[in-house]
Amino acid sequence: RASLIAKAKARSGVQGWPGSIVVVEGPQEEGEEALGVLIDGQHRLGAASFLDSKGKLTPELESVLVEVYPAMEDKAVKELFTEINKVEPVKWIDLPDGGASADENAVLTAAAETMRSRYPDMFKPSQQCRAPHVNVDVLRDEMHKAKVLERHGIQSADELITWLDARNAASGALSDAEIAGSGVAKSSGAREKALLKARANSFYLGLSWDWLRL
Structure with a gap:
């Protein structure tokens, strides 16, 4: 290195x-x-x-x-x-060059914070948290890298929250076998624990990032 x-x-x-x-x-x-x-x-x-x-x-x-x-x-x-x-690195979304514009950042941040307030048990402070948990800055960054706003014509935080709700519901409608096939966790024990917690909290966005590519 x-x-x-x-x-x-x-x-x-x-x-x-x-x-x-x-x-x-x-x-x-x-x-x-x-x-x-x-x-x-x-x-x-x-x-x-x-x-x-x-x-x-x-x-x-x-x-x-x-x-x-x-x-x-x-x-x-x-x-x-x-x-x-334990110091967390700056995410790509927040870099001055190559990061998100102020408007995009505001939309992504507002939506991510709304999801965190709705599902507090599923969000963790560490960027290295394990499925099915999510870190709010990682969520913002992954949405930015996937160009969610551009690809889906989303212009406001409310529109993005509606889109996230739809993706979350679609993921929740999948069978455990279908979710497990998306690479949620490596071991069967970890997969089972992640799925159980996701089902218990009705929050599936932290199981994998596949939903971002829909």
């Missing part, structure tokens, strides 16, 4: 390395230099090393911002690592 980042960075017009690498200081013996443990940013550091080995490390890329934490117990180091990796 570091080599891929390095090659992309070599072609990038952005100078420097966005973000920082995170280091936790290790125990220091008297008279010896303290060692650090790299917690986050190893791929950026590896990419810089790769570029250096190829003689392509420009002056702008020679410096990397380093965030240093004092020495801590192993448990605290694990908690820091977990906290860093």
Whole structure:
């Protein structure tokens, strides 16, 4: 992965390395230099090393911002690592270039938030949530990538909500076997649990994204 980042960075017009690498200081013996443990940013550091080995490390890329934490117990180091990796990436819909227009974003957001208020037990804060659950930002992003508004001539949040209701009802009308065939989950146990919860809450949009391509 570091080599891929390095090659992309070599072609990038952005100078420097966005973000920082995170280091936790290790125990220091008297008279010896303290060692650090790299917690986050190893791929950026590896990419810089790769570029250096190829003689392509420009002056702008020679410096990397380093965030240093004092020495801590192993448990605290694990908690820091977990906290860093819980940060959710920006979705495509919200990017300044290539993302949704302000009008499209407003429609998708209003509709997604309405669905979340209707089915609170089926929405999760994590973008990595499992079927049949949905994350509101992932739902917005998937609708944007599928060009739902453009393909179906939808111009308002109310129209989109009506369309989502219809897709949800159509998915609910399928048999368990038909739903399972759409790749809802890999294992039979996971499929059964996902289907049971979807049926119990009358919410099927999180079982797969097949309905977006109808």
